Amino acid sequence: MQGIIVKGIAGFYYVKVNDQIIECKARGKFRYNSLSPIVGDKVQISIDNEKGVIDKIEKRINELKRPSVANVTQAFIVFALKNPDFNRNLLNKFLILCEHEGIHPIVCFNKIDLATEKEIDEAKGLVELAGYEYIMINAKKGIGMDTLKGKLKDNVTVISGLSGVGKSTMFNSLVEKEAMKVGDISEKIKRGKHTTRHSELIEVADGFLVDTPGFSSIDINFLEVQELKELFPEFLLYSHMCKFTGCLHYKEPCCEVKNAVEQGKIHKDRYEFYINTLNELKDRRKYK
Ligand SMILES: Nc1nc2c(ncn2[C@@H]2O[C@H](COP(=O)(O)OP(=O)(O)O)[C@@H](O)[C@H]2O)c(=O)[nH]1
Ligand SMILES: [Mg+2]
Ligand SMILES: [Zn+2]
Structure with missing residues (x-):
């Protein structure tokens, strides 16, 4: 059976196969290849003695560290136009990292309620000319969130950006309407502030959203x-x-x-x- 790892806790992996989540252990052989399964991995599993076993990890398209997630296809790169101030060098660094990892970026300019017309136009100009997809949003009021939700389909999406730009507000808004999971998720977010834990893929709008901000390091000095x-x-x-x-x-x-x-x-x-x-x-x- 083919599936995708949506969560990992203490040696157990939760693999989504069709509409089911199957708890699996990894085969011992991975240890010898020093390859451990991570969230986002596409895997082949089998059932052995009524227990799920991961037999094979498919080749990864990419692998992000901190959070450790494989096969990310899309990033919402979030910048506030104010508070904290927009930083174009940083935006360029994020875009470079996305290009390097083969991740489709959508630049989200947040807090449009705090910015002047001129500031909005300047930010726009920078990405528009480069051909990047972008959106102006007000996460607090939910403006632009439906459009972003529509982009999740068939993707594994990570939300990236500096502290204070509105990532958590966006995340909550995007997962909110998924009635099934609301309480569950906000409880986890609360806990997440105090404990280190692995990231998890949350199913939203026929796609997956990584529940931890991506690209915590924006160092691009490793490039040739x-x-x-x-x-x-x-x-x-x-x-x-x-x-x-x-x-x-x-x-x-x-x-x-x-x-x-x-x-x-x-x-x-x-x-x-x-x-x-x-x-x-x-x-x-x-x-x-
Ligand atoms: N004015 C304004 N404030 C916002 C907007 N979106 C988020 N905020 C506020 O910005 C602060 C930081 O947001 P948060 O989601 O915690 O940012 P994070 O650190 O990136 O997760 C909070 O006080 C939010 O209420 C917005 O569109 N406009
Ligand atoms: Mg946050
Ligand atoms: Zn030239």
Whole structure:
């Protein structure tokens, strides 16, 4: 039988197979391959002596640490437009991590009630030109939540962002209407504040929502110099026309990415962020 691990507690894994949750143990062999099943893993299980056993873990598309979740397909990247202030460098870092892990990001600009028209437009401009999907929301009032809920279908979605931006408010709003689970979940959230525990996949609107915020570390220093430019999807529209293969879009002549920046087709802030990060990555290599 095929299923997906939705929860793990003390050596037991809860595997959703069709509409059933089956408690399973992992086969001993995983220990020798130093591979442990994690939440989000697609697994093959069998029933042995009336007990569920995980026989095989399918190859992971990706694996997030802290929280430890496999096969995340989508991230709601949450920023408040105010309180805490919007930080565009941080947004760019989140987007880079999503690109690196093959996760589809949806940028959620929250607390629109606190922002001016101008601030909303500036935030919009940054992601719109880069081609990213975004939404303006007021999580407290539930504005935009139905749209986001519609995006959950067939995805494993993680909610990411700094402390105070509104992640818990969003999470509660998204799971709220699932009558079955409400009490259950809010109880868990309360407990979660005091105890370390593993994340869990919560079924909402024909998809799964990870119940713990994702990407707690937004360090991008592990990237290779040459790899960075591939993580800016809007560069890829032009980079194939650069004169030099392997063009870093920096000091090279006849660079179509730089031309696009000059023509306003690529946001200059995104490009500046790229160059600053590129220099940081180069420096890091020098001192190694
Ligand atoms: N004004 C305003 N406040 C909000 C909005 N969404 C959340 N908040 C408030 O922001 C604070 C932090 O929210 P929370 O969900 O705990 O953020 P988290 O740390 O990311 O989980 C709380 O006081 C929320 O009530 C919003 O759209 N507008
Ligand atoms: Mg929270
Ligand atoms: Zn170039």
